[in-house]
Amino acid sequence: MNFSLRQLRQASLFIIPLLGVNLLNAESSPETFELDLRQAIKAALENNFAFRAAAINPEIASLSITQSESFFDTELFASGQVSQSEQDTTFEETTGTSSDNRSWEVGARKRFSYGTTVTARTNLDRRNTDAVVNFSNLSQSADLSLSIRQPLLNGFGKDVNTAGIQSAIAGYSAASESVREALFELLAETERAYWAVARLQEQLALNESSLKVAETLLKEAQERERVGVATRIDVLQAEASRAQRREEIIETRRILGDAIDQLFIYMGTFAPGMLELESSLKVSGLPEGIDTYTDFAEVWNLAKAQDPLLAQQEAVIDQREWQRRAAKNETRPNLDLVLSGAYTGLDSEDAGNAFDSALDRDGHVWIVGFEFSMPWQMRGAKATLRSAEKELEQENIRLNELQQSLFRQVRSAWRNLDSVSQSLEAAKLTVSLQEATFEREMSKYEEGISVFRDVLEVQRDLDQARIRLLDSKFNRLSSEISIARLSGLILERHELNPELILPDPR
Incomplete structure (x- = not known):
């Protein structure tokens, strides 16, 4: 050519x-x-x-690794609620009542590799109840709390909680x-x-x-x-x-x-x-x-x-081995230890004073408890485990x-x-x-x-x-x-x- x-x-x-x-x-x-x-x-x-x-x-x-690791990222949360109500009455001494309630919450939650979940939050509650004739009740309450949830059976252990990452x-x-x-x-x-x-x-x-x-x-x-x-x-x-x-x-x-x-x-x-x-x-x-x-x-x-x-x-x-471990975890009952404590403060008028009172530890609350749950016979979890073992x-x-x-x-x-x-x-x-x-x-x-x-x-x-x-x-x-x-x-x-x-x- x-x-x-x-x-x-x-x-x-x-x-x-x-x-x-x-x-x-x-x-x-x-x-x-x-x-x-x-x-x-x-x-x-x-x-x-x-x-x-x-x-x-x-x-x-x-x-996919990043997505699995994000399970342990810190989670921020916030909520707020405002409610009002009025009620006419026929009592001789009052002609009606009204209430104005407001609640705010801000916090953070963090999961750890052994299944522990730590939550820190702060709450502010404002309550105002008025009886039109006789009395008025306004209160501000604040608290700073820390709670810990630790699974003892289902969800306990590093292997179980990092199975998705692995x-x-x-x-x-x-x-x-x-x-x-x-x-x-x-x-x-x-x-x-x-x-x-x-x-x-x-x-x-x-x-x-x-x-x-x-x-x-x-x-x-x-x-x-x-x-x-x-x-x-x-x-x-x-x-x-x-x-x-x-x-x-x-x-x-x-x-x-x-x-x-x-x-x-x-x-x-x-x-x-x-x-x-x-x-x-x-x-x-x-x-x-x-x-x-x-x-x-x-x-x-x-x-x-x-x-x-x-x-x-x-x-x-x-991969199949980690899936088997996760499936085996699901055959265990849910038994969680719950620990929480909070410092509380009150004030009749000012929210800032209520927080100052909480920081000064004027009041406190602590709770220790456990939560238990288990599906009857666990047939679904056991079937999932057998399927993972066969795979x-x-x-x-x-x-x-x-x-x-x-x-x-x-x-x-x-x-x-x-x-x-x-x-x-x-x-x-x-x-x-x-x-x-x-x-x-x-x-x-x-x-x-x-x-x-x-x-x-x-x-x-x-x-x-x-x-x-x-x-x-x-x-x-x-x-x-x-x-x-x-x-x-x-x-x-x-x-x-x-x-x-x-x-x-x-």
């Missing part, structure tokens, strides 16, 4: 800031820009939509692990998509090279037919071979386009101009391997320690299932790595053999002791051997990626610091 440098630069305005890559020297290579694996990973971490959405989960979970913290841990899982998945799939593009670009180069060989063989067959040492069948076979190579190029380009699109999806990159940039994108060559794993026990132990799904499930189990048991079983599944995945990835490593060595030997066979067959054909069909068959075998070598290289890398993903070594593989990416643990 031919397009101007201006068109390329216009298209790159959309993609270059997202990829974090630099356009190569336009004077020397105006139609090509290179993307290495590190740049692709950086773009994915910054722009991938699924990862960005997953990264919000801990923020939401942290708000459950929210476990939920935050689960949300954080979901981000780690998304990170591992993003790194693994982005790298796999990157090497898929590399593999297909090399396959396209092989297809184009095979096309050149096919065109050379066609010209040679036509020349040999002209001088009478080849038949028309040889020329037709060469033409068919060239057509087949062209079809392979068309199909490879289609698959390569899909692979590039997939890579761009993981990188969170899309914009006008992508179609033009697709043909100019160049990635690194396909290596035979990056990491070497020699100890299955070490990989398995890392997988158990680093697997985000196991960590998420352990956090869920922690906890269920989550423990799921943890065992996840461990079993993880072991199977690690074993499968380990066996696959061993298998593809051997296949890679065999593929390299096969390519060397087929190259030598092709050279020998060409020499025999040029000497006139081999037919053209044999040359085409040997060339086809060589092409297939080279494709199998590419497949083996890609499969080797894919197996390495799977093991790195399962063991948590994917971060080390890409030299990433998890503290700069993952949310802070609580």
Whole structure:
């Protein structure tokens, strides 16, 4: 595809800031820009939509912690009431009565982790009762009081009262692990998509090279037919071979386009101009391997320690355990110890004098008591507790299932790595053999002791051997990626610091 440098630069305005890559020297290579694996990973971490959405989960979970902690925030309260009444009477000495009563209360209430509730309040009551003829009674009363309520059964203890906070913290841990899982998945799939593009670009180069060989063989067959040492069948076979190579190029380009699109999806990159940039994108060559794993026990132990799904499930189990403790608390009767004391003051006219009297401790009141209540048989609370216990048991079983599944995945990835490593060595030997066979067959054909069909068959075998070598290289890398993903070594593989990416643990 031919397009101007201006068109390329216009298209790159959309993609270059997202990829974090630099356009190569336009004077020397105006139609090509290179993307290495590190740049692709950086773009994915910054722009991938699924990862960005997953990264919000801990923020939401942290708000649940704040909401649970707010249960122990100090509560302020105030109330006021004004009432008036009048009554006509038929007594001989009075013609009627009226009353004007006013009451004000202000206070604060604080809950503590052991279930204790402390309340401090102040009250002001104003009462004015008038008998129209005989008397008038105005009084002001004030008090300063402190009361303590301490549960002795239901609601007693730090674990019970902080169960909601601990459950929210476990939920935050689960949300954080979901981000780690998304990170591992993003790194693994982005790298796999990157090497898929590399593999297909090399396959396209092989297809184009095979096309050149096919065109050379066609010209040679036509020349040999002209001088009478080849038949028309040889020329037709060469033409068919060239057509087949062209079809392979068309199909490879289609698959390569899909692979590039997939890579761009993981990188969170899309914009006008992508179609033009697709043909100019160049990635690194396909290596035979990056990491070497020699100890299955070490990989398995890392997988158990680093697997985000196991960590998420352990956090869920922690949540269920706190829910079970809260449910068990509800099976206890309510028995609260209540302590309160107050200083009181009175004055016939002035509210300020009534408060001064209370501060001078002119009067006092103290109360000690208890309150008891219990639902008959507690069937609802007991059913809730049994349900919480069954849910906890269920989550423990799921943890065992996840461990079993993880072991199977690690074993499968380990066996696959061993298998593809051997296949890679065999593929390299096969390519060397087929190259030598092709050279020998060409020499025999040029000497006139081999037919053209044999040359085409040997060339086809060589092409297939080279494709199998590419497949083996890609499969080797894919197996390495799977093991790195399962063991948590994917971060080390890409030299990433998890503290700069993952949310802070609580």
